[in-house]
Amino acid sequence: MRDENGKVEFLQGNEACAEGAIAAGCRFFAGYPITPSTEIAERMSARLPEVGGVYVQMEDEIASLAAVIGASWAGVKAMTATSGPGFSLMQEHMGYAVMTETPCVVVNIQRGGPSTGQPTKASQGDVMQARWGSHGDYEVVALSPYDVQEMFDLTVECFNWAETLRVPAVLLADEVVGHMRERVVLREDVETVDRELPPEGEEVERPFPLEPDDLVPPMPVFGRGHRVHVTGLTHDERGYPCTDDPEVHRKLVRRLCNKVRKRAGEIHESVGYDFIERDSDIALVAYGGCARTVLEAAEEAGVTVFRPKVIHPFDEGLVRRLLDGYEVLVVEMNLGQYYEMVKMALDPDCVHLLGYPGGYPPTPERVVEEVERLGG
Amino acid sequence: MDVEDVLRMDRWPHILCPGCGNGTILNVLARELAERFENGDLDPDKTVLVSGIGCSSRLPGYFRLDSLHTTHGRPLAFATGLKTANPDLEVIVITGDGDAAAIGGNHLIHAARRNLDVTVICANNYIYGMTGGQVSPTTPEGDVSTTTPYGNPEPPFDLCELVMGAGAPHVERWTTAHPVQLKAAIGRALDREGFSFIDVLSQCPTNYGRRNGFRDAREMVEWLRENTSTRDEEGKIRIGILRDEEREPFHARIRKVLEKAGGDGD
Amino acid sequence: MRIEVRIAGFGGQGVILAGVVLGRAAAVYEGLEAVQTQSYGPEARGGASRSDVIVSDEEKIMFPYVREPDHLVVMSQEAYDKYIGDVKSDGLVVYDSTLVEPSRGDVEHVGVPATEKAEEELGLRIVANMIMLGAYRELTDIVSFDSLRNAVMDSVPPGTEETNEKALRLGAELAEGGAD
Ligand SMILES: Cc1ncc(C[n+]2csc(CCOP(=O)(O)OP(=O)(O)O)c2C)c(N)n1
Numbered sequence: 001m002r003d004e005n006g007k008v009e010f011l012q013g014n015e016a017c018a019e020g021a022i023a024a025g026c027r028f029f030a031g032y033p034i035t036p037s038t039e040i041a042e043r044m045s046a047r048l049p050e051v052g053g054v055y056v057q058m059e060d061e062i063a064s065l066a067a068v069i070g071a072s073w074a075g076v077k078a079m080t081a082t083s084g085p086g087f088s089l090m091q092e093h094m095g096y097a098v099m100t101e102t103p104c105v106v107v108n109i110q111r112g113g114p115s116t117g118q119p120t121k122a123s124q125g126d127v128m129q130a131r132w133g134s135h136g137d138y139e140v141v142a143l144s145p146y147d148v149q150e151m152f153d154l155t156v157e158c159f160n161w162a163e164t165l166r167v168p169a170v171l172l173a174d175e176v177v178g179h180m181r182e183r184v185v186l187r188e189d190v191e192t193v194d195r196e197l198p199p200e201g202e203e204v205e206r207p208f209p210l211e212p213d214d215l216v217p218p219m220p221v222f223g224r225g226h227r228v229h230v231t232g233l234t235h236d237e238r239g240y241p242c243t244d245d246p247e248v249h250r251k252l253v254r255r256l257c258n259k260v261r262k263r264a265g266e267i268h269e270s271v272g273y274d275f276i277e278r279d280s281d282i283a284l285v286a287y288g289g290c291a292r293t294v295l296e297a298a299e300e301a302g303v304t305v306f307r308p309k310v311i312h313p314f315d316e317g318l319v320r321r322l323l324d325g326y327e328v329l330v331v332e333m334n335l336g337q338y339y340e341m342v343k344m345a346l347d348p349d350c351v352h353l354l355g356y357p358g359g360y361p362p363t364p365e366r367v368v369e370e371v372e373r374l375g376g
Numbered sequence: 377m378d379v380e381d382v383l384r385m386d387r388w389p390h391i392l393c394p395g396c397g398n399g400t401i402l403n404v405l406a407r408e409l410a411e412r413f414e415n416g417d418l419d420p421d422k423t424v425l426v427s428g429i430g431c432s433s434r435l436p437g438y439f440r441l442d443s444l445h446t447t448h449g450r451p452l453a454f455a456t457g458l459k460t461a462n463p464d465l466e467v468i469v470i471t472g473d474g475d476a477a478a479i480g481g482n483h484l485i486h487a488a489r490r491n492l493d494v495t496v497i498c499a500n501n502y503i504y505g506m507t508g509g510q511v512s513p514t515t516p517e518g519d520v521s522t523t524t525p526y527g528n529p530e531p532p533f534d535l536c537e538l539v540m541g542a543g544a545p546h547v548e549r550w551t552t553a554h555p556v557q558l559k560a561a562i563g564r565a566l567d568r569e570g571f572s573f574i575d576v577l578s579q580c581p582t583n584y585g586r587r588n589g590f591r592d593a594r595e596m597v598e599w600l601r602e603n604t605s606t607r608d609e610e611g612k613i614r615i616g617i618l619r620d621e622e623r624e625p626f627h628a629r630i631r632k633v634l635e636k637a638g639g640d641g642d
Numbered sequence: 643m644r645i646e647v648r649i650a651g652f653g654g655q656g657v658i659l660a661g662v663v664l665g666r667a668a669a670v671y672e673g674l675e676a677v678q679t680q681s682y683g684p685e686a687r688g689g690a691s692r693s694d695v696i697v698s699d700e701e702k703i704m705f706p707y708v709r710e711p712d713h714l715v716v717m718s719q720e721a722y723d724k725y726i727g728d729v730k731s732d733g734l735v736v737y738d739s740t741l742v743e744p745s746r747g748d749v750e751h752v753g754v755p756a757t758e759k760a761e762e763e764l765g766l767r768i769v770a771n772m773i774m775l776g777a778y779r780e781l782t783d784i785v786s787f788d789s790l791r792n793a794v795m796d797s798v799p800p801g802t803e804e805t806n807e808k809a810l811r812l813g814a815e816l817a818e819g820g821a822d
């Protein structure tokens with residue numbers, strides 16, 4: 001079956017993610033099997049060779065993200081997919097990708113943690129890890145899909161933002177959307193973004209400028225005569241290790257953060273969000289698989305609801321504009337992670353939490369009950 | 377082409393201690409590359425150096441080539457992505473004994489098993505040089521390090537046996553006392569398709585030598601010369617070509633998968 | 643219309659596939675809203691396996707999980723015992739009468755000798771799931787026969803299309819006979 005935009009399929013979220021990656025131009029995947037993300041690797045192993053891409057099952061998740069970063073420096077769009085335990089192992093290389101400004105996509109189909117936790121159940125417990133999991137100050141892009149179509153669409157967005165900003169982009173999904181099947185249109189009209197490259201054959205003298213403080217420099221990928229040195233050490237403009245000069249470190253890290261932070265509003269506007277305004281004092285906030293419950297509950301209870309798709313970078317201004325004046329109830333499958341960010345944007349006394357770890361999203365009735373308790 | 381042309385001379389002086397074996401390796405590699413670039417055997421724009429973390433892993437930063445200085449232990453995992461995503465690249469991995477065999481041991485055996493087409497130069501100085509002289513997986517039993525003050529209670533790895541056991545088709549061992557042979561070995565490794573591993577016994581005068589009865593670097597190089605042999609000799613470490621076979625490299629096998637799936641383009 | 647269907651049995655009977663096919667028929671070929679979920683992990687090993695489908699002709703299905711099935715299509719005694727209590731009173735239970743002995747009173751039961759007929763008439767025990775699906779469709783008209791057949795054709799291994807279609811039709815016939 002087809003519609004005007006592409007093939008209509010009935011797929012699992014994980015399968016749609018793989019298709020989105022391929023539509024975005026991903027031609028390299030390295031991964032290590034882990035529930036509930038494995039279907040992504042399985043589909044990539046079948047699909048990539050059909051389109052001339054490379055699939056490698058690595059020896060662990062540390063190696064997986066390393067290989068992805070290597071492939072990205074070879075000029076190829078690359079992705080890995082994992083869940084909690086694997087995402088934990090990847091953290092050193094999240095930082096390396098940030099420091100070396102390597103575009104890549106990391107899919108995390110969140111499951112219950114800590115540790116091995118609930119392998120086959122859903123969670124949103126890695127919201128803070130996606131942001132703070134590696135050491136040092138940094139920013140990444142993290143997007144959270146709430147249905148199978150968004151598993152496709154936001155995977156494309158992850159690639160586009162990774163390429164635009166030269167950062168690792170995280171598809172911060174959960175088992176709810178990873179494993180459920182729904183109708184999805186495998187869009188053929190996707191807009192893709194490719195990293196900016198320096199002219200081929202030209203040695204690049206200053207591959208890592210320190211200023212302006214939100215600059216995204218062109219990426220001198222290997223094998224094109226740029227002759228660059230790339231290191232995870234603090235480096236100067238030439239890319240050379242420079243670990244003793246506080247000013248160089250400050251400028252570098254500020255730029256790595258600002259190139260993402262300063263575009264938070266633009267990212268939210270371009271990726272989009274749901275804001276359904278109703279005549280109520282209470283507003284619900286939810287994202288990812290859990291938002292399905294909350295959108296239903298909000299309709300039932302007749303209250304306003306906000307569903308961000310962009311989890312990081314957080315846009316305080318947007319949240320303030322939309323939600324200031326409401327009693328806000330954040331519903332998430334953890335003990336309060338996005339909640340902490342919302343509290344920082346608003347009057348903290350007006351921000352409430354229904355933290356719901358355990359493997360399944362709360363039912364709409366459970367959420368409505370909580371709204372009633374708040375006086376809605 | 378002169379050696380200076382393949383090096384980033386603006387980075388001199390380098391950070392290595394006087395007498396460090398890594399200096400010899402830098403020198404030998406630069407000479408071999410300069411020669412190959414000169415006679416057209418190798419394209420400098422397609423030659424990539426990859427390393428982990430350690431003193432030895434700093435070498436790529438001194439070459440005027442594309443170079444990726446990665447994380448501790450993982451250069452072979454990064455190289456797997458680089459080489460399979462673009463098989464036209466000539467990938468040389470520089471690593472240390474700690475980098476390759478401790479934290480990176482798993483990547484080492486799997487890269488050998490896959491027969492990843494890379495040249496691995498392992499500066500094996502029996503110690504963690506960069507962090508100040510802690511015991512490594514190749515430190516001989518009984519030797520003193522900052523974390524084995526009573527002598528190392530662990531037996532060491534033989535890195536060549538390790539990678540041969542994992543399937544590496546081309547394996548050689550030389551020392552910093554054998555620069556001519558080492559240069560030839562690097563040449564052979566670049567010529568071979570597949571996983572080439574060169575274990576280079578090297579001296580760290582600063583953090584190994586002075587704790588284990590060596591007065592200086594010269595004495596250590598002397599020891600390496602006298603205690604190694606290209607023949608099996610009682611009490612001596614075997615050096616030379618330990619294995620030189622042909623095996624289909626990883627990227628060629630991936631190519632076959634693409635052909636099966638119909639994604640090989642033409 | 644909003645219908646929650648649970649298809650259950652033991653591992654290897656193809657109940658997951660049956661759910662995927664039903665969801666696909668609804669979502670792709672009927673333009674309905676449909677969500678399919680299933681049991682994973684220890685729950686899905688051996689014992690009872692289940693595939694849940696929600697079909698709706700209204701707006702997008704938000705909360706994706708089946709809580710009180712309107713319909714249960716069940717192919718093993720263990721699955722029957724495990725899930726029969728969840729079914730809405732007055733709900734419909736279509737069971738494989740070769741393998742299941744029904745016990746609950748306040749629901750409608752329709753027995754279909756799917757496993758027996760799969761062996762006898764098609765010589766292939768593993769198409770019992772398609773017989774059940776054919777029977778279930780006939781009883782509920784949840785999707786059209788053509789949509790269901792199209793979805794089956796998309797989902798079964800090449801070379802088995804004919805047998806699977808026969809199984810669907812056989813199921814429809816058996817349902818007609820059994821629904822009294
Ligand atoms: C994950 C991690 N753990 C530890 C370190 C600290 N570290 C840096 S270099 C090194 C050992 C290097 O030893 P080796 O690989 O033998 O190289 P050498 O310095 O002797 O050349 C260690 C442990 C690190 N950088 N990263």
Ligand code: SF4
Pocket residue numbers: 391392393395396397398431432501505506579580581582583584
């Ligand atoms: S510490 Fe040892 S290995 Fe490191 S530079 Fe000094 S001598 Fe060389």
